[in-house]
Amino acid sequence: MLYFARWKVAAILGVILLGVLLTLPNLFPRASIPSWLPARQISLGLDLRGGSYLLLEVDTAAVVKERLESLADATRTRLRQANIGYVNLAIQPDERRLSFRLRDPGQSEAALAALRELANPVAIGGGATAPDIDLAVTPEGVVSATISEAALRARASAAVEQSVEIVRRRIDESGTSEALIARQGNSRILVQLPGVEDPNRIKELLGRTARMTFRLLDENANPSAGTPPPGVEFLEGEQPGQRYAVRRRVEVDGANLSDARTGQNPQTGEWVVNFTFDSLGTRRFAEITRQNVGRPFAVVLDNKVITAPVIREPITGGSGQISGSFNAASANDLAVLLRAGALPAPLTVVEERTVGPELGADAIRAGLLSLAVGATFVFLYMGLAYGLLGWFANVALLVNLLLMAAALSVLEATLTLPGIAGVVLTLGTALDANILINERIREETRLGKPPASALEAGFTKASGTIMDSNLTNLIAMACLYGFGSGPVRGFAITVAIGTVVQMWTATTLVRLFVSWWYRARRPRTLPV
Amino acid sequence: MFLARPLFRLVPDDTNIPFMKGRKIGIAFSIFLSIASVILAFYPGLEKGIDFRGGIVMEVRTPGPANLGALRDATSGLGLGDVGLQQFGSDNDVLLRLPVQGDEAATQNAISSVRSALESAAPGTRILRTEAVGNRVSGELFTGSLMALGISMLAMMVYIWARFEWQFAVGAIVTLLLEITKVVGFLAVTRIEFNLTTVAAVLTIIGFSVNDKVVVYDRMRENLRKYKTMPLQTLIDKSINETLNRTLGTSMTLLLSALPLALFGGDALSGFAITMVFGIVASTSSSIFIAAPILLFLGENRLRRGTEAAAAPATASR
DSSP states (O other): OOOOOOHHHHHHHHHHHHHHHHHHHGGOOOGSSOTTSSSOOOOHHHHOEEEEEEEEEEEHHHHHHHHHHHHHHHHHHHHHTOOOOOOEEEEEEGGGGEEEESSSSSGGGHHHHHHHHHHHHESSSTTTEEEEEEEEEEETTTEEEEEHHHHHHHHHHHHHHHHHHHHHHHHTTTOOSOOOOEEEETTTTEEEEEEEESSSSHHHHOOOOOOOEEHHHHHSSOTSSSSSOTTEEEEEETTTEEEEESSSSSSGGGOOOOOOEEEEEETTOOOOEEEEEOHHHHHHHHHHHHHHHSSSSSEEEETTEEEEEEEOOOOSSSSSEEEOOOOHHHHHHHHHHHHHHHOOOOEEEEEEEEEOOOHHHHHHHHHHHHHHHHEEEEEHHHHHHHHHHHHHHHHHHHHHHHHHHHHHHHOOOOOOEEEEEHHHHHHHHHHHHHHHHHHHHHHHTTTOOHHHHHHHHHHHHHHHHHHHHHHHHHHHHHHHHHHHHHHHHHHHHHHHHHHHHHHHHIIIIIHHHHHHHHHOOOOOOOOO | GGGSOOOOOOOOOTTTOOOGGGHHHHHHHHHHHHHHHHIIIIIIIIIBOOOHHHHHEEEEOOOOSSSSSHHHHHHTTTSOOOEEEEESSTTTEEEEOOOOOOOOHHHHHEEEHHHHHHHHHHHHHHEEEEEEOHHHHHHHHHHHHHHHHHHHHHHHHHHHHHHHHHHHHHHHHHHHHHHHHHHHHHHHHTTTOSSSHHHHHHHHHHHHHHHHHHHHHHHHHHHHHOOOSSSSHHHHHHHHHHHHHHHHHHHHHHHHHHHHHHHHHHHHHHHHHHHHHHHHHHHHHHHIIIHHHHHHHHHHHHHHHHHHHHHHHHHHHH
C-alpha cells in the first residue's frame, strides 16, 4: 500500500502537529501559561524534583479498641440501671469482643435486650443495615458482644476516609503547597510533598491524633492510688510526675471547636492558644461551667492533661484560652491541629522516601545525558546498517519521542527517573518494528521482486509479527504496573506508551516517507 | 549519498550456521548455568535492597571531607543495630545503612536520632536522601514483585499458546525460566541490589525476550507451512538463520540504548541498566541456541500435525 489518500496524509500530519501543540506547554513554566489555555504538562516525580513521599497506615485496631471501650462504659451504665448483676466485664480487642458473666444466668434475656440497644446500625450493602455487634450468651450466663466483620470493615473504611480528610487539612494548614494526598489500599494514605526536604515537621503534625476533650476531675479520687475508681482514669500532666484523676466522661469534645489561633498573654508574654466553640460546644461548655463553679476541670489532649484550672465563673461566651508551657512553634502546631480536627485513629509512617533537590537535579542530568548518547548510538547504527530506510526510521523515532511527550502531557503523567530509563529503552525497542520491516523488504528483493512490490510485501508481511512481538512487551509492562509501586510504575507507563506509539510511527509514518520517496524517485533498485 | 545504502550487515546473507548441531551442548550448558544460578541465589544469596529487606538508607553530605570514624562512633552508639557507612562519589558524600527496626514507629525514631547524631558529630551535615521502609511494606513489595514476575510468565505462556501451538508455549516458557534464573545468578554474583528497579529490569527482559522468540517462532510456523517435507532440524536451522539479522539487530539497538544508562545513568539506574545489558545478551543467545532447538525435543510429528490442520484450509482455497 504505497498509495496514501490525501486525507490520510493530512490526518498523519495532523497527528504530528497535535503532538507538537500538546508538547509545547512543557517548555514554559506553568505560571506563565494563561489559565484559559487547556494546557497540560508532564510533572516531574519526587525523585527528580526533590521532595518527600510518605506512606501512612491508619491503625484500624485502635478504632476497634475505642469502640469496645465505649461499649464497655455504656454496658456498665445500662446494666446498673437495669439492676443486672455481672462480674468479669472485660474487652478482648484482638477478638473484637466484650464479655462478662451474669450473676444470675436467668437474667440473660434482660442483659441481651440492654446490649441490643447499644448496637449501632452499619450499612451492609444494598441499602440494608445490620447491628454492628453480634450478641451471644452461654447457658452459664457468659454474655459476649463481638463487633461484626461488616462493622469492622465499615468502621475501618470510615476511619481511613476521615483520616485522609484530616491529613489534607493539616498539611494545607501547615503551608505546604502542591501536596498530593490519596487513599491507597484498605488502610493506607499516600502523601507526596514536592519540594519538602525535611518532612519531620509534617510527620510530627501527622503523628498526633490531637483529640482534645474537656472533662471534669474527680476530686475524691487519689491520683497516686494503684487503680482508678470506675469511670475515672489517671492521666499524666505536662510536667513529669504530674498525675490527675480525670473522669472518663467527655463533657465537650474538640470536634465542637470552630477556630483556634495562637496569641500571647499581654501580661506575661506567654504563648497561648485561643479557641472558639461552635454553637453546640458553646451551649455545652456554658452549662458545664455553670454547674461546676469552683471545681477543677481538665483540658486533655491525646491522653495528657495540658492544663487543669478551677472554674471561677460560668463561661458563656463560647471562647477560651489554653495556656501551658508553649513556645511560638508548639502553640502554632497545636492551633493547626485543633483547627484541622482530630484523627479518628493514630497514623504510622510505614514507608518514607525523601530526596533533596540536588540529587534530583543530578538525576535529571544523568537521564538526559543517557538519552542523548543512547539516541546518537541508535541513530548511527540504524542509519549505517539500513541506509535510507534506516534514516526514515530515525525520523520516525524522533516523532515517536515527540508523541510520547505529548501523550505523557495529556495524561499529566509523572516522569520519574525509571521513567526516563523507560524512554531511553524505548529508543531501542521502537526500532524493532523497522528492523523487521527492513529485513523483510530485503528478503523480498532478494527473491527477485521489483521495488514496489518488495516494499509493499515488506510492510504487510511484517505487520503480524510486529503486532505479536509488541503485545508481549505490553503484557510485561501491565504486570509491572499492577504490582509495582511509585517510580517503577512510571517506567511501566513510559515503556507502554512508547510501545503503542512506535507501532504507529514505525509502520504508518515510515510507510508515508517511503511512498513519498518512491513516487519522487521511481528507483529501479532498492537501497537495501 | 553514500549514506543511503547500508554500510554493513551484522550477518552476511546466506549464512547457514548449523545451530541445531550444537543444541545438546547448548541446552546442557544452559541448564548447568541455571542450576548454578539457583544455588547462588540461595548461597550466598541475593543482595536484597531496602525495598525488599526494609531498613533505612540515608545519603548525607558533610561540609568538609567526611570523617567516617567520627560518624561511625556517633551513630553506632545509638543502639540501632549494625550501622553501615560507606563513602561514595566525592569525599563529602556518605551512605548510611541501618537495619530494619522493630516496628514502623521505631524506624521513624531511628531516623530522627540518626539525624541529630550526625548533626552533633559533623555540624552542617546535610541529608540529601532518606529512604525508610518498614518490614510490613517491604514484605508486601517483595511478594508483589514475585507475583508480577510469576503472572507475567503465565501471561506470556497463555499468549503464545493462543497464538501458536502449545509446543511453542512450552518452549518459550522453559527458555524464559532458564534465562531468568541466569539473570538472578548474575545479580547474586555481581552483588547488584535486588530491588524494585531490578525487578523492572527483569520484567522488561521477559517482555523483550518473548518478543524475540515470537519472531523466530513466527518464521518457523511460516516455514512449516512452506516446506512440508523438510526435516524439522533443517527447518529450524533455516528459520533461525533467516531471522538472525533481525534478532541481532534488535538486540543491538536495545543494547546501544541500555549501555548509556549503565555508563551515565548514575547510581540509581546503573544496577537496572547493567541487569538489562546482561539480560539482553542472555535472551538473545537463548533465542538462537535454546528456544527453537528445544522444540525438536517436543516432537516433530506432533508439531507438523498441528500446523497441517491449520494450514489445510489455506491450501484448499488457493
